[in-house]
Amino acid sequence: MPRKPIEITEKIEYLSILDENANVDAKLEPKLDNATLKKMYRFMLLGRRTDERMLKMQRTGRLGTFPQASGHEAVSIGSVSAIEKTDWHIPAYRELAGMLYRGWSLEKIILYWNGYEEGAVPPEGVNDLPYCVPVASQLLHAAGVGMAMNIKGDKKVALTYFGDGSSSEGDFHEALNFASVFKAPVVFVCQNNQYAISVPLSKQMNCKTLAQRAVAYGMPGIKVDGNDVLAMYVATKEAVDRAKAGGGPTLVEGLTYRFTPHTTADDPKRYRSEDESKEWFGKEPLTRFAKYLQNKGVVTAKELEEMEAEVDAEIRAGIERSETLSKSEELMNPLAMFDYLYGEETEHLKAQKEELKQYLEHKKKGKKQQNHTAHAAGSAK
Amino acid sequence: MPRKPIEITEKIEYLSILDENANVDAKLEPKLDNATLKKMYRFMLLGRRTDERMLKMQRTGRLGTFPQASGHEAVSIGSVSAIEKTDWHIPAYRELAGMLYRGWSLEKIILYWNGYEEGAVPPEGVNDLPYCVPVASQLLHAAGVGMAMNIKGDKKVALTYFGDGSSSEGDFHEALNFASVFKAPVVFVCQNNQYAISVPLSKQMNCKTLAQRAVAYGMPGIKVDGNDVLAMYVATKEAVDRAKAGGGPTLVEGLTYRFTPHTTADDPKRYRSEDESKEWFGKEPLTRFAKYLQNKGVVTAKELEEMEAEVDAEIRAGIERSETLSKSEELMNPLAMFDYLYGEETEHLKAQKEELKQYLEHKKKGKKQQNHTAHAAGSAK
Amino acid sequence: MAGTKEMNMAKAINLALHEALERDENVVVMGEDVGYDEGVFRITEGLVQKYGEKRVIDTPLAEAGIMGTAIGMSIYGLRPVCEIQFSDFANYAFNQMESHAARFRNRTRGQIKTPLVMRMPSGGGIRALEHHSESREATWAHVPGLKVVMPSGPRSARALLHSAIQDDDAVVFYEPKSLYRLFKEEVPDEIETFPIGKAQVVKEGKDLTVVSFGASFRVALDAVETLEEDQDVSIELIDLLSISPMDHATICKSVEKTGRLVVVHEGPRNLGIAAEIIARVNENAFLSLEAPVKRVTGYDVPMPYFSKEQFFLPDADKVALACMETIKF
Amino acid sequence: MAGTKEMNMAKAINLALHEALERDENVVVMGEDVGYDEGVFRITEGLVQKYGEKRVIDTPLAEAGIMGTAIGMSIYGLRPVCEIQFSDFANYAFNQMESHAARFRNRTRGQIKTPLVMRMPSGGGIRALEHHSESREATWAHVPGLKVVMPSGPRSARALLHSAIQDDDAVVFYEPKSLYRLFKEEVPDEIETFPIGKAQVVKEGKDLTVVSFGASFRVALDAVETLEEDQDVSIELIDLLSISPMDHATICKSVEKTGRLVVVHEGPRNLGIAAEIIARVNENAFLSLEAPVKRVTGYDVPMPYFSKEQFFLPDADKVALACMETIKF
Ligand SMILES: Cc1ncc(C[n+]2csc(CCOP(=O)(O)OP(=O)(O)O)c2C)c(N)n1
Ligand SMILES: Cc1ncc(C[n+]2csc(CCOP(=O)(O)OP(=O)(O)O)c2C)c(N)n1
Numbered sequence A, B: 001m002p003r004k005p006i007e008i009t010e011k012i013e014y015l016s017i018l019d020e021n022a023n024v025d026a027k028l029e030p031k032l033d034n035a036t037l038k039k040m041y042r043f044m045l046l047g048r049r050t051d052e053r054m055l056k057m058q059r060t061g062r063l064g065t066f067p068q069a070s071g072h073e074a075v076s077i078g079s080v081s082a083i084e085k086t087d088w089h090i091p092a093y094r095e096l097a098g099m100l101y102r103g104w105s106l107e108k109i110i111l112y113w114n115g116y117e118e119g120a121v122p123p124e125g126v127n128d129l130p131y132c133v134p135v136a137s138q139l140l141h142a143a144g145v146g147m148a149m150n151i152k153g154d155k156k157v158a159l160t161y162f163g164d165g166s167s168s169e170g171d172f173h174e175a176l177n178f179a180s181v182f183k184a185p186v187v188f189v190c191q192n193n194q195y196a197i198s199v200p201l202s203k204q205m206n207c208k209t210l211a212q213r214a215v216a217y218g219m220p221g222i223k224v225d226g227n228d229v230l231a232m233y234v235a236t237k238e239a240v241d242r243a244k245a246g247g248g249p250t251l252v253e254g255l256t257y258r259f260t261p262h263t264t265a266d267d268p269k270r271y272r273s274e275d276e277s278k279e280w281f282g283k284e285p286l287t288r289f290a291k292y293l294q295n296k297g298v299v300t301a302k303e304l305e306e307m308e309a310e311v312d313a314e315i316r317a318g319i320e321r322s323e324t325l326s327k328s329e330e331l332m333n334p335l336a337m338f339d340y341l342y343g344e345e346t347e348h349l350k351a352q353k354e355e356l357k358q359y360l361e362h363k364k365k366g367k368k369q370q371n372h373t374a375h376a377a378g379s380a381k
Numbered sequence C, D: 001m002a003g004t005k006e007m008n009m010a011k012a013i014n015l016a017l018h019e020a021l022e023r024d025e026n027v028v029v030m031g032e033d034v035g036y037d038e039g040v041f042r043i044t045e046g047l048v049q050k051y052g053e054k055r056v057i058d059t060p061l062a063e064a065g066i067m068g069t070a071i072g073m074s075i076y077g078l079r080p081v082c083e084i085q086f087s088d089f090a091n092y093a094f095n096q097m098e099s100h101a102a103r104f105r106n107r108t109r110g111q112i113k114t115p116l117v118m119r120m121p122s123g124g125g126i127r128a129l130e131h132h133s134e135s136r137e138a139t140w141a142h143v144p145g146l147k148v149v150m151p152s153g154p155r156s157a158r159a160l161l162h163s164a165i166q167d168d169d170a171v172v173f174y175e176p177k178s179l180y181r182l183f184k185e186e187v188p189d190e191i192e193t194f195p196i197g198k199a200q201v202v203k204e205g206k207d208l209t210v211v212s213f214g215a216s217f218r219v220a221l222d223a224v225e226t227l228e229e230d231q232d233v234s235i236e237l238i239d240l241l242s243i244s245p246m247d248h249a250t251i252c253k254s255v256e257k258t259g260r261l262v263v264v265h266e267g268p269r270n271l272g273i274a275a276e277i278i279a280r281v282n283e284n285a286f287l288s289l290e291a292p293v294k295r296v297t298g299y300d301v302p303m304p305y306f307s308k309e310q311f312f313l314p315d316a317d318k319v320a321l322a323c324m325e326t327i328k329f
């Protein structure tokens, strides 16, 4: 009849490899070839520059509101580079860099945030789901995908993302629990940018780390410097390997910072101090990785410059393609709203489609008539 | 740039005071006066006997399906005896003993399981909510009540219950998280009877103890021998005191066993072995507590016998009252279904009430007519 | 039709599950207590024993978890057939169904589909506990992108369940639990499907159309049979079967003939299925209507605790009264 | 009426919140980002600064958590006014609202009540992201035990919000977000309430009744004004305001006069509010109807992504067309 502490056997760790001054812990450094390292950097850069360009587009009315992703590149790329194409990538909405890495075209990204469903159609050749808006709900899809892998006997993994705030949702809990009970090969990556819009993590939860929530599911948890792409890679790769070997899911917390407002509609001055932001800007993920690559001789300063130019051109071309597409007949067709709801056309939707079609024709006629009248009026002058 | 374990600072403990052979750990034994100890036993007994009697009623068609509570008396009474009347008691549906302790009359309990809303009306003088059917949802009410106590500056506590299986629901997560973030004075007691209907805990979650889920909320967790009413009391009382002192919520896991089917509609042979059940019967909560009370000189064997007789009479009287009540005009009135939905009568429900009233009158007339016809036919013979 | 076998609805649904697991290795059955317990209504009898724990899955107690992971599984290529223990608890899964199961195909322009079934016992009449007897099919039918069906007996249950499982979209499959063991019916040996989106004219008639579904359909049938025996009336009876998409064409065609309509269902009246039926008849057969359409439905209150549930439910007398009032209008 | 002040709807709602917090110490405001961020639409401006963090509560990101704890708080004696950031995310809170907020009073025979408000921006028209523009008021209105209201401008917003906060039952308070800053209106200095369950005849007319609510009401008003200018017609316009309980008496009275009805709303048509209105008119004013009731509503698809949302939404032309067709029927 004792009173005794219960030992927590789940392994909860902290990992950092490349610090903000680009010092690297050689013992922990992953062995990645130069091409991979370069690719990782390139997509971090592409993500960052796309985000910045999209902000400009948004400010000039060429894009809708979108959640900015600058600062989240290391969490996204460090993890996504640890999986194969045939693995599954199930993002939330700050995985811009990772989605580009997976093959989502720039025009799709832009189309999505410009209000076109075509932007949510996954690219061929990878197993990706589109952006997910109702927070934490995607985690259950990842758990289900992982369960399906086990049922089918496929040795793959599902990599999924969520924000720190989203971990308050019940779906987070159910997803981690299902994945753990069924030993589903899932890696749950938290983009811990320390805020849910305006609410700081300290008001979101009362525990010291998000990673320790893994204890509630009997799974390993690891907190990672989320601005350190190498550490994110290592932590994710370990989790991926364990998952594929039948070891079940892992919770990876990447500690990072939003360098921008929450979305283009947000004003962070209301809830974050400039000092805090400044401090975190100093921990920026691209700078240190670029330094590391240079120190290591993977890239030269000149190559980095060239990369900037390439990326810039790529983005320009993507924007152009998106703007052409968005003016295409197919993407402008409002009647398409009825076409994809069900596998087959229902009588009911057919009738509503017809109703809208007739209305649009009526409007067109009305306009023509108006134009005609206007024209006539004009010529009468 | 280290890799290092993260220390879990939440205190997770195990507690047992009175073992199945009624050995007591004197260092841990709570100082309860004899009257209290007797009262605790009496309500455990009343709970047990009521449960048994209700089963008989159900088998003979005098009661609806209900979730049996035999075996859960120590978890319920050990915890409920640690709070005051002015504190809040928010049960799930296996807290029969505790509800009786709080002043729920036997007739209310029986009315509830016999399909009368009147059985869900809390008794006066205590702050209780009725049974809650959608599992885990009540935990949020408890968190809200606790938050309200803080807002109002009231030094009270909310004591709430849930099953092991229910901890898989998202509401469980959200409730513990809210309570913890707002340091709400709430004690979350898990009736861990190791099964959710048929699903064993090992298929419900992948961690060793339910108590360790507290780590995910930065709150203390304690696993208790749930058949040991003294340990349940001590663990709860500590949690209550901490909560009232502003220390926030606690998760208390009481490990116990359902000595019966899940509900009267269930057949546990499908999923539990007889051996397992037998083993747990040996750990039964009443027997050891009765022995303890006798060893301590709190009650004599004779007094225990008398208590049985008293309890038996009490139950008989309760059943009788419930059967009288259920035949009362008020409780039989179907039109009451429209009366309590909103604070005021709406035109819409008034009309539906009238519709049903007229229908019932029409039926009555029809019946009278039929009786009349039957009577006439009879006399014609 | 080749041979048939007589069975109750519980058995017919169980049969469909066995058949589906047998013929398509992508079908999996999942839910709370569907494994060794064989479901609280024993609908999943014999499944785990035959198809194993990988394909007949006892899940943790979490409805959003069940439907959310089922969505993931369906996207991966499986066809999960999920049991929600009582339809009342599907509330917890509402977000996953509304935000995702109903939308994936549409938002990915047909690329991603979610072929899954959410089976759930619903309705009153078995003296069940609170939160165990509601009929809220309208809640799900109002969600664009979901399909909702409800059988009224063994044969339609088995056929519609096969249709639902074979369907490439998410289907909410309501099981009126009071019918599980109420009566037996001949069910063909061959697997049969009923097209989702089609109602059945069960009985032709001239003076009035009665539309119903699920357990209420039995009540309506009862009333119609009694009325035709006792009174000089001829009633057309339609079993809706598919609640969304709804086959208003069949209803309107009937109303064009009879001029009169009574709709019977158990769910609350306000914004219940009858309201939509009335709206569509108004739109498509307005000039044929010779009397106001009557709704015999549950009232706009939560299902009373079971001692008084019978007063909430449509019964044959209520239906018969409504029919005669409508005919005599 | 004493003095008035001109303001937009965002300001009017904010004013009501300030007033409610001021006059009743049991009122608390809670939700995601309602504190220092002052709400993503700035509806809670100035509240936390004035009433402190105890009464203006930034909650964790969890809608079931918000409504579930609000239920507990309301039972304790507070009057929580909760913000769900977008009505689309209220899906997550559906179980708490349906199973509890709607039922506590009934199941405890009036002993326990849950005076709380679930405020939420809804509807399209602001080029928002997916899952940010739906109108699903019918989902909530179908739940017996809830009340659902939707204002159509600054004055009704402030008055209805006061009514909702003072109401002893759970009220779902829809805020048509496209109206937040669309126009200004005179709002009385004195606190005003509008009775929940009452519609307003905004404009009398003879040839046709138009019923609408929320943002669609503005569209309907626009159409009606244009039609009366351009055509020789007289239209009665009703602002529903309260969706449940619904004031069908006012609608039916109007239809008895005009004989014709058009209903306009943004939510999907199938089982949308118009269906219930048609059903009630059918029940209560059948003989007055001279033409089928027209529904100008959203279609039965999820709200298209914003590049094409305008085609989904009712617009003044659609309404005008429907009105003329109905009048000419
Ligand atoms: C279920 C749900 N509720 C609310 C929102 C609105 N919302 C969008 S993002 C966000 C904050 C999310 O915070 P976090 O999870 O930390 O992710 P972050 O945006 O910081 O990456 C909120 C409240 C939403 N999208 N989904
Ligand atoms: C939300 C919800 N889902 C399903 C049910 C049906 N149900 C009633 S009890 C139960 C098992 C609960 O298990 P547990 O939480 O361990 O509590 P126990 O019954 O063992 O005390 C289930 C599935 C329910 N009541 N509520």
Ligand SMILES: [Mg+2]
Binding pocket: A163, A164, A165, A191, A192, A193, A194, A195, A196, A197
């Ligand atoms: Mg965040």
Ligand SMILES: [Mg+2]
Binding pocket: B163, B164, B165, B191, B192, B193, B194, B195, B196, B197
């Ligand atoms: Mg249990």
